[in-house]
Amino acid sequence: MDRDQLTTELKQHIIKYLNLLEKTPADIIDDQPLFGDGLGLDSIDSIELVVLLEREYGIKINDPKDGRKIFTSIITMVDYIIANRTK
Amino acid sequence: MGRVVVTGMGVISALGDSVLSNHDALVKGTCGISKGDLVRSKYTDNLLFGEVKIENERFKSLFNTKNPGVTRTSLLALHAIEEAIKDSGLDNTQLSTYDTALIGASTVGGMCQTDELYNDAKSETTGSVYMASYDCASVTLFLRERFGIKGVINTINTACSSSANAIMYGAQLIQNGFAKRAIVGGVDSLAKFTINGFNSLGILSPGYCKPFDKDRNGLNLGEGAAFMVLEREEDVKGKKYYCSVAGYCNANDAFHPSSLSENGEGPYQAMKGALQKANLLPSSIGFINTHGTGTENNDEVESKAMIRIFENVPPFASSKSKIGHTLGASAAVEAVFSILALHHGEVYPGLNFSNCIESTMLIPVRNTENKKLDHVMSNSFGFGGNCTSLIFSKD
Amino acid sequence: MFIHRSSCISPQHTFGNVDMDTCVIPENNILKVIEPKYAGIPLNILRRMGKAVRLGVGAALPLLTGSEKPDGVIIGSANGGMEDCVKFLNQIIEYEEGRLTPTNFVQSTPNAIAAQIGLTTSNTGFNITHIHRGLAFENALLNAIIMLRENKNASYLVGGVDEVSSYNYNLERLDGWYKKEKVTGTDLYDSSTEGSIAGEGSAMFIVGNRREGSFMEVRGIRMLHTDDPFEVSTQLREFIAEHGYHDAFLSGENGDVRIQSFYNSCENILDPEIVKLHFKHFTGEHPSTTALALWLAVRFIETQQIPEHFIKGPAISKPLKNILIYNTGKGEQHSFLSLSFVDH
Numbered sequence: 001m002d003r004d005q006l007t008t009e010l011k012q013h014i015i016k017y018l019n020l021l022e023k024t025p026a027d028i029i030d031d032q033p034l035f036g037d038g039l040g041l042d043s044i045d046s047i048e049l050v051v052l053l054e055r056e057y058g059i060k061i062n063d064p065k066d067g068r069k070i071f072t073s074i075i076t077m078v079d080y081i082i083a084n085r086t087k
Numbered sequence: 088m089g090r091v092v093v094t095g096m097g098v099i100s101a102l103g104d105s106v107l108s109n110h111d112a113l114v115k116g117t118c119g120i121s122k123g124d125l126v127r128s129k130y131t132d133n134l135l136f137g138e139v140k141i142e143n144e145r146f147k148s149l150f151n152t153k154n155p156g157v158t159r160t161s162l163l164a165l166h167a168i169e170e171a172i173k174d175s176g177l178d179n180t181q182l183s184t185y186d187t188a189l190i191g192a193s194t195v196g197g198m199c200q201t202d203e204l205y206n207d208a209k210s211e212t213t214g215s216v217y218m219a220s221y222d223c224a225s226v227t228l229f230l231r232e233r234f235g236i237k238g239v240i241n242t243i244n245t246a247c248s249s250s251a252n253a254i255m256y257g258a259q260l261i262q263n264g265f266a267k268r269a270i271v272g273g274v275d276s277l278a279k280f281t282i283n284g285f286n287s288l289g290i291l292s293p294g295y296c297k298p299f300d301k302d303r304n305g306l307n308l309g310e311g312a313a314f315m316v317l318e319r320e321e322d323v324k325g326k327k328y329y330c331s332v333a334g335y336c337n338a339n340d341a342f343h344p345s346s347l348s349e350n351g352e353g354p355y356q357a358m359k360g361a362l363q364k365a366n367l368l369p370s371s372i373g374f375i376n377t378h379g380t381g382t383e384n385n386d387e388v389e390s391k392a393m394i395r396i397f398e399n400v401p402p403f404a405s406s407k408s409k410i411g412h413t414l415g416a417s418a419a420v421e422a423v424f425s426i427l428a429l430h431h432g433e434v435y436p437g438l439n440f441s442n443c444i445e446s447t448m449l450i451p452v453r454n455t456e457n458k459k460l461d462h463v464m465s466n467s468f469g470f471g472g473n474c475t476s477l478i479f480s481k482d
Numbered sequence: 483m484f485i486h487r488s489s490c491i492s493p494q495h496t497f498g499n500v501d502m503d504t505c506v507i508p509e510n511n512i513l514k515v516i517e518p519k520y521a522g523i524p525l526n527i528l529r530r531m532g533k534a535v536r537l538g539v540g541a542a543l544p545l546l547t548g549s550e551k552p553d554g555v556i557i558g559s560a561n562g563g564m565e566d567c568v569k570f571l572n573q574i575i576e577y578e579e580g581r582l583t584p585t586n587f588v589q590s591t592p593n594a595i596a597a598q599i600g601l602t603t604s605n606t607g608f609n610i611t612h613i614h615r616g617l618a619f620e621n622a623l624l625n626a627i628i629m630l631r632e633n634k635n636a637s638y639l640v641g642g643v644d645e646v647s648s649y650n651y652n653l654e655r656l657d658g659w660y661k662k663e664k665v666t667g668t669d670l671y672d673s674s675t676e677g678s679i680a681g682e683g684s685a686m687f688i689v690g691n692r693r694e695g696s697f698m699e700v701r702g703i704r705m706l707h708t709d710d711p712f713e714v715s716t717q718l719r720e721f722i723a724e725h726g727y728h729d730a731f732l733s734g735e736n737g738d739v740r741i742q743s744f745y746n747s748c749e750n751i752l753d754p755e756i757v758k759l760h761f762k763h764f765t766g767e768h769p770s771t772t773a774l775a776l777w778l779a780v781r782f783i784e785t786q787q788i789p790e791h792f793i794k795g796p797a798i799s800k801p802l803k804n805i806l807i808y809n810t811g812k813g814e815q816h817s818f819l820s821l822s823f824v825d826h
Contacts, residue, residue: 021528040526042343047287047288047584048585050581051582055577060581130579194591201574202575204571205575208571208648208649208652208653209652210652210656212656213656214653219657222560223592223613224560224614228814231707239621240705242613242615244593244611244613245596256625280570283570283574283582283587284588286579287583287584337554338608339554339600339606339608340606341600341601343601344589344598470591470597471596471598472600473593473596473597
């Protein structure tokens with residue numbers, strides 16, 4: 001799977017896990033901040049993203065706080081998945 | 088409106104199965120938190136709980152309950168309410184008049200039977216014996232039937248402040264003429280459902296919880312029950328009573344489903360309103376039983392709210408360092424502890440505290456001490472921003 | 483206590499363009515709500531909400547526009563966010579208590595409805611959830627009456643919400659509370675079998691002590707726990723003596739042959755000229771139907787338009803002014819409400 005495919009797949013997972021209503025992968029911009037003003041995610045969403053990484057890519061993040069750096073944007077998430085996926 | 092007084096109390100927690108044994112443990116500064124022996128969960132061995140070390144079968148035989156669908160939650164509640172009713176001296180006639188109310192509270196209800204619930208929810212043909220017992224109302228209805236109570240009956244769920252609202256509602260029913268007496272309280276039992284729920288939020292401590300400590304790392308779940316009998320002061324001439332329910336207030340933080348706002352608006356409004364209702368200045372409060380769960384969010388926010396209200400924050404401590412967070416029971420159990428403090432003129436320590444939170448510098452009570460108390464405050468702040476503050480006063 | 487505004491989301495056309503004449507037919511004996519577009523709820527918040535929370539917030543928001551800022555939110559819901567509860571339960575079992583997503587857990591608690599109403603409207607006032615099964619909404623109403631006695635200038639949002647989820651539908655079905663034979667509408671009342679039809683819905687009210695701006699006064703409420711129809715009718719007699727004459731009786735009869743004796747014993751003590759109405763063919767059966775009955779009563783009194791399908795008899799010959807509501811779902815918990823038209 002190449003980077004573009006992974007990026008689209010990740011966006012689809014995020015839409016599903018976070019139930020982002022009326023959003024498609026095309027609506028999520030790769031370098032847009034996921035938290036705060038960008039996509040507007042919050043602390044419960046970051047826990048959900050930790051679960052997403054574990055269930056879909058076999059990546060365990062033990063302290064959810066470590067997640068915030070990884071979840072800065074789609075780009076940082078994709079980088080992290082490529083480097084650490086076990087599935 | 089006349090005063091509402093507390094004429095009877097009953098409690099069961101990780102510290103003991105009676106008011107006497109709980110009081111003893113409070114004075115000694117005992118910690119009731121340990122590994123889980125009875126609760127069935129993957130986390131029993133690697134997390135700590137405030138567990139009541141009595142098996143369901145023992146409760147069932149003690150109370151001679153025949154119905155196989157009775158859950159642990161109902162059994163714990165029965166244990167506490169029996170003690171409260173006996174303590175108050177209410178007889179069967181009084182229990183079964185239309186002006187005796189019963190207000191319960193629980194967040195778990197029969198969901199302690201987590202596996203059975205899963206199976207029943209999916210079953211095509213038959214259900215387990217617990218089918219009518221899963222909701223929280225089933226506990227209150229079980230007690231109602233057992234004692235033949237006929238007045239206003241209700242069950243409240245506002246997460247961690249549930250039984251505080253039960254106490255408040257009971258007091259209000261009496262003050263507004265909808266009841267002459269009210270048996271009020273709450274219960275929750277350890278359940279796979281809640282253990283996993285709190286674990287998914289990442290707020291369970293891997294060790295002992297450390298309320299108000301700068302290195303606090305989460306809460307310990309607990310179980311228990313407490314009930315108290317509230318009556319109109321004019322009806323209890325000659326009968327002993329512990330204190331009056333002098334103040335109460337329910338306010339909402341309106342910030343986030345599972346965490347409190349930075350400046351603690353909900354806790355602040357609840358405490359302020361309770362003081363107003365009791366017609367007291369903050370300086371009148373001699374001791375605060377805090378919500379103090381040991382989570383990063385709650386303890387800092389609660390501290391800030393206390394500082395906003397009290398020029399000098401009075402002695403305070405978290406009971407949860409001794410019994411864990413008993414959820415729907417917590418406010419009622421801790422109200423009993425607060426009343427014991429008031430009644431005996433004592434303040435009890437908060438355990439596992441070493442260093443204060445840097446932004447607030449508050450230090451809980453470290454050792455049991457005698458202290459003359461006229462008014463005690465007990466606070467409960469739950470999910471959904473549900474905050475309730477209670478004030479109990481001596482004569 | 484005076485009702486100033488009301489709103490209802492139900493399996494019928496009770497929200498937006500209200501049409502009381504058309505009756506939606508149950509599908510497999512379930513009446514599911516017609517969910518509106520929820521224009522007032524930001525998508526970011528809506529995405530997390532389970533159905534019960536959507537129904538509660540959705541019905542409440544139209545009442546909270548403009549300058550209306552009640553002093554608190556008082557909700558009755560027997561089951562809260564049941565579907566979220568089951569989703570979390572499924573996660574526990576399927577992932578063997580491993581790492582789980584928390585949203586379902588947080589949204590499943592019954593107080594999530596009142597909490598989300600408070601959150602979306604930044605209401606820091608009184609906030610409570612009553613969950614006492616078939617009397618959850620009635621306790622919410624009583625709580626509102628008490629709060630208004632203690633706070634004379636206040637107003638409160640009070641409501642009842644319950645949803646049909648696969649979980650509680652299944653439990654009720656296994657326990658024998660739904661009919662096996664197909665029901666299409668008012669034929670519900672002609673059946674002589676056990677069980678009723680399932681329903682869901684949400685009704686919200688703004689209540690206060692002011693007469694101005696109100697068409698309906700709640701004169702009194704009484705709740706009862708008993709399985710004895712004679713005790714119910716005795717209590718009803720006392721309730722009527724306390725609150726005076728009613729010209730209509732809105733009955734919660736639900737086609738369940740085991741429960742009919744309660745309704746019969748009540749109707750038997752009423753004056754024959756009192757107009758008897760029924761509503762469960764319209765709402766279905768669930769623990770918070772009294773909330774929907776109250777919405778119907780307010781609508782009937784305000785418009786004086788009562789479609790035939792609600793009327794048992796006798797025919798209506800003059801404007802209705804005082805309605806008595808009696809409801810029991812399972813013959814264990816009962817409530818009476820006395821309502822009176824406010825003459826301006």
